[in-house]
Amino acid sequence: MTEIRPSRRITGIGTVLTFVYAVMALASTGRSFVQIASRFEQAPVPYLLSAAAAVVYILATIALLLSRSRSWYRIAWVAVLFELVGVIVVGTLSLVAPDVFHADATVWSRYGSGYVWIPLVLPLFGIWYLASQRKKEKR
Amino acid sequence: MILWFTIAQIVVAVVAGVLCITIGLAGRRPGDVSVGSLAVVQLLLIAQIVVAIAAPFAGNAPVGDALEFWTYLVSAAVLPIAGVVWAFVDRGRWSVVVMGVLALAVAVMTYRMHVIWTVPAA
Numbered sequence A: 001m002t003e004i005r006p007s008r009r010i011t012g013i014g015t016v017l018t019f020v021y022a023v024m025a026l027a028s029t030g031r032s033f034v035q036i037a038s039r040f041e042q043a044p045v046p047y048l049l050s051a052a053a054a055v056v057y058i059l060a061t062i063a064l065l066l067s068r069s070r071s072w073y074r075i076a077w078v079a080v081l082f083e084l085v086g087v088i089v090v091g092t093l094s095l096v097a098p099d100v101f102h103a104d105a106t107v108w109s110r111y112g113s114g115y116v117w118i119p120l121v122l123p124l125f126g127i128w129y130l131a132s133q134r135k136k137e138k139r
Numbered sequence B: 001m002i003l004w005f006t007i008a009q010i011v012v013a014v015v016a017g018v019l020c021i022t023i024g025l026a027g028r029r030p031g032d033v034s035v036g037s038l039a040v041v042q043l044l045l046i047a048q049i050v051v052a053i054a055a056p057f058a059g060n061a062p063v064g065d066a067l068e069f070w071t072y073l074v075s076a077a078v079l080p081i082a083g084v085v086w087a088f089v090d091r092g093r094w095s096v097v098v099m100g101v102l103a104l105a106v107a108v109m110t111y112r113m114h115v116i117w118t119v120p121a122a
Helices: A013-042 A044-065 A070-096 A109-115 A118-138 B003-025 B032-058 B066-089 B093-118
Strands: none
Touching: A013 A044, A013 A118, A013 B066, A013 B093, A044 A070, A044 A118, A070 A109, A070 A118, A109 A118, B003 B032, B003 B093, B032 B066, B032 B093, B066 B093
């Protein structure tokens, strides 16, 4: 006997958002891997931040994918807000202190201009999506 | 990298991306057209891997950072597979849009690979 139970996995437009997050997770992980493997000693702090950004992108991807469950939904909020704060703070620092947070440092440098500003726009879509899911739940 | 092949690869990936996003938004579910176009993108990526291994032996070595180049190439080669797998998990129209987005990401990454291959590392 097979029982039909509601899936924890999301469907619909949220999957597109999740996959864009997945691509960013892959891109930032790859970049961070290259930085740490080939020239970590040149700028340890920005490169560690770069690795942190990658980890949070991975976390955000998983959390969005499973955001039907209450606990993952909360983690998704935290991860998405972290991305938004990160891109604003590091984006600003990369303009104010370009020798520390130069263009190569993280995906967030210059507000993510090297990634067609996807890192800046993506958290806003994430917030919109998570907020719309909450409304649906209350109905 | 071979310039004409890279250009062809980017063109195919962009066409596949725009095609999938368009028919996905139009409500088409994953089918031969969308999965097939991703398969072509994947085949070209595998061909690019072969080219990147063979080219240095033919006197066409990368000028830029080889590690960074390979990170991009291997990452890009995962994307179409992920899209097709997802299309089998979730057979809705949004999976077609997802495949389109992934194909466009492959196009961007292929362009970046070309830049890394041809521009000397800082």
